[in-house]
Structure formats: structure tokens, C-alpha cells
Amino acid sequence: MKYVDQMQIQKRMHTRLFANTLFKYIFLLSTLFGLIVLAILIFRVLSQGVSWLDFNFLTGRLSTDPGRAGIMGALLGTVWLMAVVIPVTLIIGIGTAIYLELYAKKGRINSFIQMNISNLAGVPSIVYGLLGLTVFVRAMDMGNIVLAGGLTLALLILPIVIVAAQEAIRAVPQHLSEASYGLGATKWQTVKNIIMPAALPGILTGSILALSRAIGETAPLTVLGIPALLIPFPEGIFDKFTVLPMQIYYWTLDSPLEAEYANLAAATIIVLLLLLFILNAVAVLIRNKFQKRY
Amino acid sequence: MTTKSESTKSNAINVRAAIEQKKQKKNLSYLIEKLIPTGLFLIATISILTTIGIIYTLLSETIEFFKQVPIMDFFTGTVLKPLSQNPEFGILPLINGTILSSFIAILVAGPIGIMTAVYLSEYASDKARRVLKPLLEILAGIPTIVYGFFAFTFVTPVLRYIIPDLEVTNILSPGLVMGVMIIPMIASLSEDALVSVPNSMREGALAMGATKLETTFRIVIPAAFSGIIASFVLAISRAIGETMIVTIASGSSKNFTFDVTQSMQTMTAYIVEVAGGEAAAGSTIYYSLYAVAMTLFVFTLLMNIFARFISRKFREEY
Missing domain, CATH: 1.20.5 (Single alpha-helices involved in coiled-coils or other helix-helix interfaces)
Incomplete structure (x- = not known):
């Protein structure tokens, strides 16, 4: 006597196998969904903005007249902002990572700082904006200048840079530093001459990615009160400024008033995305070119 | 010498x-x-x-x-009229807008994110994965202001063809776009959880005659459940803190309603509106900025701690 009814199994097998193939394609479709939206977004932005991109747009000053408006001021603002963000985050980020990975004793203080950093990474960017408004703009009385915006964004991306630098330092194999100690090098000499050079590509890759986050960030800057129409170009870190995302924001908000503002916003988005794309390409290049495998 | x-x-x-x-x-x-x-x-x-x-x-x-403003009025008030003659500061309209937009986002990103993770970890060939993953990462790298522009100038007009009642600014469109934004987050965190399920468990199920689909749903997903839930919580917390998409596409009406076709304001959008409006330091409306931000901060902090807690506490060690 048979315990298993072959007919029954045959019948169920059919639906089971069908569901198996069906879901394979459903899963594939969901994966493609995000990419399709991405393609629509990019196509939409390109078709709206590309005809507005020309030399005058890139080098012109802001204007209420869409035909004459340019984004040079916003580009310069982004550059000056980065001139504040890059040194501040690199020094603090790498310093903190070296301390946590190489100097701090494993214990309460270390794990407290570590937990604190991962909590900071989850704080909404707009809250950093309020911190910047309260501390840098108002309490230190800087006003809404490049320095205030740069420090705010630096604090925002600091957790990302710290974590990236920590991972890069951790990836440096132990035997390198042991060989250095074996030759009589002190701890700082080992850190400076052996560990940091080996960890640098990883740190740079992570920092560039964090930086591209700062370049695209808008929310904290809206809180600082960046002016909507700033005609003079910023000439240093103590000047008032605007950046590309803020320009996109104001033009998008005003697009119901004048349809051409939407095209200006789209053109600015193209410039911003190109900038981010170049940065990311550089980051990948550094990772592939300089990362040694031990 | x-x-x-x-x-x-x-x-x-x-x-x-x-x-x-x-x-x-x-x-x-x-x-x-x-x-x-x-x-x-x-x-x-x-x-x-x-x-x-x-x-x-x-x-x-x-x-x-x-x-x-009495603390009870703030947390139980359903009317938010900061600029009127007799200002009222009830935060519930903002919390309502925040939760609704995040809910719509997770409705989109949850299923799609998990299915993407399943495809990448269980079905895709190495080659396909190497192409698809970086492409999905691009979605996560696009600045939120670009998503805001996309929601306002493209998604809303398209939706208005389908739902004629939809207002020009509404909570539905930014919710949907926010969902797309957090897909990569859920997908990559869930994929990490799925990949860490040991192969021996899959092989055991397959050897018993289960199909790949059955193995995925009955064995792999349950084993990776804590990680998947953690990815959800983190993604929701990200959606709650998201600012630019809702600020642009959802307007600034402080409606207390569940009708997603209407304009609503989130906590983040309120902060942008009030801070950008040059509220005089020392006025009640200026202080309300911080009370709302504090609520937002506590919300997201608790969710992040909760996500860490479940992924640590309920992680199954194999």
C-alpha cells in the first residue's frame, strides 16, 4: 500500500512550481520598480532643464527674470561652504576615529561615545539646523554666513565620517603596526607613519560620500534663513551665501507663480546631480585604485 | 698624534x-x-x-x-493657529501629518523593499547583483530636495489625472515619493539580514522538497525577521525626520484630517515654515519651534534605540 498519493502530489506540484516562477518575476519587478522611478525622475529633470543649461546660466547672477537668472552665486556658495565643511569634518572626524580605535580604553567612556555617535547619526537634519540657528547664528552672533552654515553641516555629517574612518582604521591589519612597534617606533609614530597612510584611501572614500550628502542638504540651511534672492557673490567664509539646493528650493516653491522657474530648478538639479556624480566617481576611483589588500 | x-x-x-x-x-x-x-x-x-x-x-x-502654553494643551490640542490673534498651539495636526506621510511611505517601501532584498539575496546571480545594488544606491544618494521637486512638479500632476479631487499640495504625493526614497534603505538592511541566514538552513528546506519560494517564506524570512523589522523602524524614523519633500509638496495647511488628498503639515515642515518666517526671538511662536523639534527629536531617538534593541535582542544566533 502506498502512503503517498502520487496524483495528489502531481496536482499540487503544479501550483507550487507555478507560484515559484511567478514570484521570481514579482521579486524582479519590485527590484526594477525603484530603478524605473529613478529613470523617470532623471528623464523628467533632463527634459525640463537641459535646454536652459548654457554658459550664461552657469556664470550669471540671480535674477527674478528667468531668462537672465544664473547660478554662479550658488555655485560659489557651495564651494565656500565646502571650504569650511571639509577641514572641520576631516580634523574632527579622523581625530575622533583615531582616539576611539587606537587610544581609548575599551570601557564605559568608549562605548558611551560610540553609542552617542550612532544616535547622532539618526537625528533629523532639521534639528541640526535649529542647533546651528541657536548656537552659531544667534548665540555666537555670526548671522547667516558661510561659516555658520558650514559648521552646521559639518556637525551633521560628522557621525558618517567618524564611522567611515573607524572602519578604515580597523581594516588595517594588526601585523603592520606590530612590525612598527617591533622596530622601536612609538605609538604616535606608528599611527602617523603606518596606520594612517594605510587607512587613508578608505577614510577619503567615506569622507567624500559624506561630503556629497552635505552638498545636497537643504533642510538645515532653510532654518538658518538663507536669503531667497542674493545678488552679490560670496567672497569668503564671512559672507552671506546661497547654495544650489536652496536655489532649487526657492525656484520650485515659486514655480506656480511662473512656470519657467520650474525649468530653472530642473537645470540647477542637473548641475547638482552632475557635481554629486563626479564626487562619487572620484570616491569609487580612490577606493579601487589605492585600496590595498593585505 | x-x-x-x-x-x-x-x-x-x-x-x-x-x-x-x-x-x-x-x-x-x-x-x-x-x-x-x-x-x-x-x-x-x-x-x-x-x-x-x-x-x-x-x-x-x-x-x-x-x-x-500649558503642556497638556500642546500635546492634546487639535488646532494649530500660531499666527492668529488668539494663537493656539496644538501639535496633533503636525503629528497627524507626520504619521500619515510616513505611513504612506512605509506602505510603498515596505513590500517593495523586502521583495527587492529577497530578489537580491535569494534569486539574483552575482552578476545581476553587482549591477543592481549600485544602481539602487543611487536612489539613496539623490538629495531630498530633488525628490521634493519631483513630487511637486511631476507626481502630483500625474496623480491629479487619476484623483481629480487631489489638492495641488497634498500629503499623498510626498508620502509616495518618500517611499521610493527609503526603498534602498529597507532593501539593503533587509538584504544584510537575509544574507546572514546560514545556507545550511536553506539547503535543509530544499532537501525536504520545498520550492525556493517556500524556503524563502517559511525559513529564510522568519530567521531574518528581527533584522527586517529593524530596517522598517529605521526607515520610518528616516521618513519622520525627512523635511524637504513634505515642505515642498504638502504645503502648510495645518489640517487635522485623515484625508490624504488634502494639504497637511509635518513637524519638520512646520519648523522650516516658522524658522524661515523670521519669527522674533522670544515670541511664543519662536519657542514653539523648539517644542516641535523636541518632539521630533524624541520620536526619532526612541525609534533608533528601539531598532538597535530589536536587532540585538531578537537576533537569532546560528
Whole structure:
């Protein structure tokens, strides 16, 4: 006597196998969904903005007249902002990572700082904006200048840079530093001459990615009160400024008033995305070119 | 002879000088060795100072706010009219807008994110994965202001063809776009959880005659469940803190409604509106900024802690 009814199994097998193939394609479709939206977004932005991109747009000053408006001021603002963000985050980020990975004793203080950093990474960017408004703009009385915006964004991306630098330092194999100690090098000499050079590509890759986050960030800057129409170009870190995302924001908000503002916003988005794309390409290049495998 | 002795003499002096020099150098490097850890520690404390700064600024101004507006009115009030003659500060409309938009986002990103993760970890070939994953990462790298532009100038008009009642600014369109934004987050965190399920478990199920689909749903997903839930919680917390998409596409009406076709304001969008409006320092509306931000901060902090807690507590070790 048979315990298993072959007919029954045959019948169920059919639906089971069908569901198996069906879901394979459903899963594939969901994966493609995000990419399709991405393609629509990019196509939409390109078709709206590309005809507005020309030399005058890139080098012109802001204007209420869409035909004459340019984004040079916003580009310069982004550059000056980065001139504040890059040194501040690199020094603090790498310093903190070296301390946590190489100097701090494993214990309460270390794990407290570590937990604190991962909590900071989850704080909404707009809250950093309020911190910047309260501390840098108002309490230190800087006003809404490049320095205030740069420090705010630096604090925002600091957790990302710290974590990236920590991972890069951790990836440096132990035997390198042991060989250095074996030759009589002190701890700082080992850190400076052996560990940091080996960890640098990883740190740079992570920092560039964090930086591209700062370049695209808008929310904290809206809180600082960046002016909507700033005609003079910023000439240093103590000047008032605007950046590309803020320009996109104001033009998008005003697009119901004048349809051409939407095209200006789209053109600015193209410039911003190109900038981010170049940065990311550089980051990948550094990772592939300089990362040694031990 | 004399020349030789002179030369040894000068040599001796040189050696002595060299020793002195070496000592000084040693002292200097000794000093550096001592100072570096302290310096680095001071740098490391900046991250703690940031936290203290955030909590202190939020808390002190929030306390000031609650001196002017009773705390119960704030948390139970359904009317938010900060600019009227008789201002009312109820936060519920903002919480309502925040939760609704995040809910729509997770409705989109949850299923799609998990299915993407399943496809990448269980079905895709190595080659396909190497192409698809970086492409999905692009979605996560696009600035939120670009998504805001996309929601306002493309998604809303398209939706208005389908739902004619939809207002020009509404909570539906930014919710949907926010969903697309957090897909990569859920997908990559869930994929990590799925990949860490040991192969022996899959092979066991397959050997028993289960199909790949059955193995995925009955074995792999349950085993990775804590990680998947953690990815959901983190994604929701990200959606709650998201600012630009809702600020642009959802307008600034402080409606207290569940009708997603209407304009609503989230906590983040309120902060942008009030802070950008040059609220005079010291006014009640200025302090309300901090009370709302404090609520937002506590919301997201709790969710992040919760996500860490479940992924640690319920992680199944194999």
C-alpha cells in the first residue's frame, strides 16, 4: 500500500512550481520598480532643464527674470561652504576615529561615545539646523554666513565620517603596526607613519560620500534663513551665501507663480546631480585604485 | 698624534652634543606621546558636546514654551493657529501629518523593499547583483530636495489625472515619493539580514522538497525577521525626520484630517515654515519651534534605540 498519493502530489506540484516562477518575476519587478522611478525622475529633470543649461546660466547672477537668472552665486556658495565643511569634518572626524580605535580604553567612556555617535547619526537634519540657528547664528552672533552654515553641516555629517574612518582604521591589519612597534617606533609614530597612510584611501572614500550628502542638504540651511534672492557673490567664509539646493528650493516653491522657474530648478538639479556624480566617481576611483589588500 | 687626539676630542664633543640632542628630541617626542591622547580625547568629546548642545538648546527653549502654553494643551490640542490673534498651539495636526506621510511611505517601501532584498539575496546571480545594488544606491544618494521637486512638479500632476479631487499640495504625493526614497534603505538592511541566514538552513528546506519560494517564506524570512523589522523602524524614523519633500509638496495647511488628498503639515515642515518666517526671538511662536523639534527629536531617538534593541535582542544566533 502506498502512503503517498502520487496524483495528489502531481496536482499540487503544479501550483507550487507555478507560484515559484511567478514570484521570481514579482521579486524582479519590485527590484526594477525603484530603478524605473529613478529613470523617470532623471528623464523628467533632463527634459525640463537641459535646454536652459548654457554658459550664461552657469556664470550669471540671480535674477527674478528667468531668462537672465544664473547660478554662479550658488555655485560659489557651495564651494565656500565646502571650504569650511571639509577641514572641520576631516580634523574632527579622523581625530575622533583615531582616539576611539587606537587610544581609548575599551570601557564605559568608549562605548558611551560610540553609542552617542550612532544616535547622532539618526537625528533629523532639521534639528541640526535649529542647533546651528541657536548656537552659531544667534548665540555666537555670526548671522547667516558661510561659516555658520558650514559648521552646521559639518556637525551633521560628522557621525558618517567618524564611522567611515573607524572602519578604515580597523581594516588595517594588526601585523603592520606590530612590525612598527617591533622596530622601536612609538605609538604616535606608528599611527602617523603606518596606520594612517594605510587607512587613508578608505577614510577619503567615506569622507567624500559624506561630503556629497552635505552638498545636497537643504533642510538645515532653510532654518538658518538663507536669503531667497542674493545678488552679490560670496567672497569668503564671512559672507552671506546661497547654495544650489536652496536655489532649487526657492525656484520650485515659486514655480506656480511662473512656470519657467520650474525649468530653472530642473537645470540647477542637473548641475547638482552632475557635481554629486563626479564626487562619487572620484570616491569609487580612490577606493579601487589605492585600496590595498593585505 | 695631535691631530688624532683633537679629532677624538671633537668627536667626543660631537657625541656628547648628539646625546644631548637625542635627549631633547626624546623629550619632545615623549611630550608628543603624552599630549596626543589628550588632544584626541578632546576632539572626540566634540561629538558629545554636539549631543549636549542639541538637548540643551531644545530643552531650555521648550521649557520656556511650556511656561506660555500649558503642556497638556500642546500635546492634546487639535488646532494649530500660531499666527492668529488668539494663537493656539496644538501639535496633533503636525503629528497627524507626520504619521500619515510616513505611513504612506512605509506602505510603498515596505513590500517593495523586502521583495527587492529577497530578489537580491535569494534569486539574483552575482552578476545581476553587482549591477543592481549600485544602481539602487543611487536612489539613496539623490538629495531630498530633488525628490521634493519631483513630487511637486511631476507626481502630483500625474496623480491629479487619476484623483481629480487631489489638492495641488497634498500629503499623498510626498508620502509616495518618500517611499521610493527609503526603498534602498529597507532593501539593503533587509538584504544584510537575509544574507546572514546560514545556507545550511536553506539547503535543509530544499532537501525536504520545498520550492525556493517556500524556503524563502517559511525559513529564510522568519530567521531574518528581527533584522527586517529593524530596517522598517529605521526607515520610518528616516521618513519622520525627512523635511524637504513634505515642505515642498504638502504645503502648510495645518489640517487635522485623515484625508490624504488634502494639504497637511509635518513637524519638520512646520519648523522650516516658522524658522524661515523670521519669527522674533522670544515670541511664543519662536519657542514653539523648539517644542516641535523636541518632539521630533524624541520620536526619532526612541525609534533608533528601539531598532538597535530589536536587532540585538531578537537576533537569532546560528
